[in-house]
Amino acid sequence: MADSDSDTKTEILEQGDIFFFYRPRVEEENPQGLEDVQRFGMVLRPHGGDKVRLMVVGRKRLPDPDEHERHWGFVETVAKSAKDIEKDLREGTYETKTRGQRSTPAARPAGEGVYVISLEDGQMHLSYELELPKHVREVQKSLRIAQKASYALSVKNPEKGSPPNAGLREEDEADYPKKLQEEFRGRRFDREDVELLDYEGAQFLLVGARTNPEQAYGIDLDAESADYEHADTVRKLHMVKSRHPLRPLFEGRWD
Template identity: 40%
Template sequence: MARSHRSRRSKKTKSQTEEKSIKGKLLEHGDIFFFYRPKVRTEEVRDIENVQRFYMVTSPDNSDVHRIFLVGQKRLPEIVEGKSSSEERNWALNVLTSSNPHEIRKEFLPAEYQTETRGTRRIGAAVPAGEGKYSIVEHEGHSELAYILELPEEPGPTQREFQIKKEASYIVSVKNPDIQVPGYNAFLKRKPHYPNSLKEKFGNRRWINVEDPHLLDYENAQLLLIGARKKDVEEELGIDIDEEKETSRTAELFNDLKIKKEQVPLKPLFTGKFPRKNDIPFAQEIKRLSIEEAPGRGGKVGGKIAASSSASAASVAKVLSGIKFPKNKDQLIHYAEQNKYKVSKPDVVIEALKELHATHFENMSDVEKALGAIR
């Protein structure tokens, strides 16, 4: 049965809504959630360096579908109005679509796996970091995903670490699975199985707008997100997202996704702060991972989906040999692109540099430390 929602608080008059509807065509509306998963054996997350994965979940209205997207660089794209840079864009990969909310909940459980040298290893449960309402809109020749955050009421340190704003929008495009795109080589073996009716929409284009939201329903669907707006998204796009005032009792996270309050730390969701060790509940359910699902094996929970997993320190050093420091991230990437002939797999190296969280480097040691933080 499709989900239904409580009546929302409309903030606009009918005439205002009609006037705005001319600007943007609403394609989809629903609930959006953000989660992060700590790194292996991390008891307390203090910043993004302690985080293994960052996820975005979309649950459209009038549908049973829930989609989990793994977001690259462990954060949403930075939004710098009036400026274009590599930090404003990011990828997202559909790692699970299900009409069963218990499957979504299970995906975020803590997990254990066996290693040959270190015995049993544990990955902590995914922690909710935000809840809100989102819309996908056709606007001036492109599609945008816009959201307004409901929980926490105001973004805190946790949300700032993942670039989760009070409100924001991103130009969103879907990758053609049959055309190779530079920088996306890590996804060559991960292709969504679109039916012909959806495949035909791509034609010979590398990227298309989200003209049909069903494009997002298929596992391994690959998205490109480009930062667009961080304020007045409803006015700019001509839509009413109609967020609600949520509480621990009414939050859709618990009602729709069936996340159990007693099994996850709630501090990031309600106060915007990272939980301390004492705030983390004892794990009542633990998922067992196979060897293939374990970190470093390409699994959904901890596998290295990004190209950074296979970019060796030696290949990065070879591509950057001769560079003069200090350099910012964009300059590193530009230099690597100019010297990619030095290694056999340059796209893997360049993608790894794009994954770096640091933006300023005084020497090669800084680069190596930044690479280590994303492995």
């Protein structure tokens, strides 16, 4: 437990490594801006755990903490290792009836660092601090990846309906065990149990909260400087330059 600047007790639920990525649009090998991005998300790798989550974030960027923006997202993949997650981020091809074979470019890493999921007054917060790139540049600014930030994190109850044209299809939503489903207690969102994110199809809401989580919640993110040799994106997530362009991660520049 830690004291924040408002004397509120903050409980640490989980901490680990965080990786931000984006995937360019189909056949777009040299993206130059947000308009060339198809999908944006993050990978959470908890310390001491046996699960790694690939999470897709809507609007192709993080919400603005200063404006308290709200962005929807979902857990696409839950794997036992970061290496298994990387396979989902590689280049792919598929066949279409009208255009023949099409190519889906490999995902590009756009940031790596450390994160903490904390609980404050019954509300989870996802806080992070970057270790790479060393300076936030054009890619990170477009994706709203700040040097550090915090977001209120809530998980949607799959038994409650979604707004029209929003959220996953019912058949794609998380299927929780009865005991875990009861955590919602009939509410539309759960704001306290991080275990709800350990299921594919879990839907979540991120709300921009703070730009200095360490000061706000009294947590220690312990971010450290890194280079190519020590980059967790390469060592732990296995996103090597032979499969994934790394310039956005190290230089903050588009391809």
